[in-house]
Amino acid sequence: MIQKPPTRVEFLQGTLDLLILRTLLAGPSHGHAVAKHIQRTSEDLLQVETGSLYPALHRLEAKGWIAASWELSDKGKRAKYYRLTALGRKKLVTEQSKWQAFARAMGLILNPVIEEGQ
Amino acid sequence: MIQKPPTRVEFLQGTLDLLILRTLLAGPSHGHAVAKHIQRTSEDLLQVETGSLYPALHRLEAKGWIAASWELSDKGKRAKYYRLTALGRKKLVTEQSKWQAFARAMGLILNPVIEEGQ
DNA sequence: TAGATTATGTAGACTGTCTACAAGCACGGA
């Protein structure tokens, strides 16, 4: 059976970091699981490619926003579990409010309030 | 007097094209005016740099989404007026729905619905 | 033993935004 390809949306640059941080807020997780969570929670709209995922995780770790440790996954495979650091929690808040400001700005332009008398 | 710098948000890659198209839906306009419109309408949250603006306009023109002609601006200066082409109108619709899908997907992850019994 | 699944990773292309610089023209004030 051929799966109908869900209309996927490309990631806007910078948003993946935020989604990873938000996912880890629910508790430590490993890369593969983070990607699956994002895909499922977004109703298959967003698919995280491994070529985006792992560089992003390494980036966040290098910045000290997340920290890693090798453990065993649910399926009994070695997996690198990431958790939010204290700094990461702070950054999550600021990144999320940045996103909201941006989304609001987009809305202002895309759906402008009709001026009276115009 | 020092102007307090408004908290600006960086553009997420790909969104500028959409904002330009949306701006031109209201009627032909030139680059400088488009940038001002975006800045004003977004309440100064978004500022379009010239190094982003003009490449974007040229890109859209090359794709045939907008078309240009030299005219005189309100202030009596030569200015390149852009207008949406028929193709551009179609693309505006699809680009806008792509944005809305993406924004919705972000919302699903950032503000998940709490499952019952959890 | 072959293949699917789980899991991590890298190289290099690509795209679009940013900073910084440049230039032309009109206007008003010194």
Next chain:
DNA sequence: TCCGTGCTTGTAGACAGTCTACATAATCTA
């Protein structure tokens, strides 16, 4: 006349993050 300022368009090059494509390894199952 000269200078600064506002309006308008433009380019070069740096930079950042995502994408495609490829690679590896371990475990489980047919």
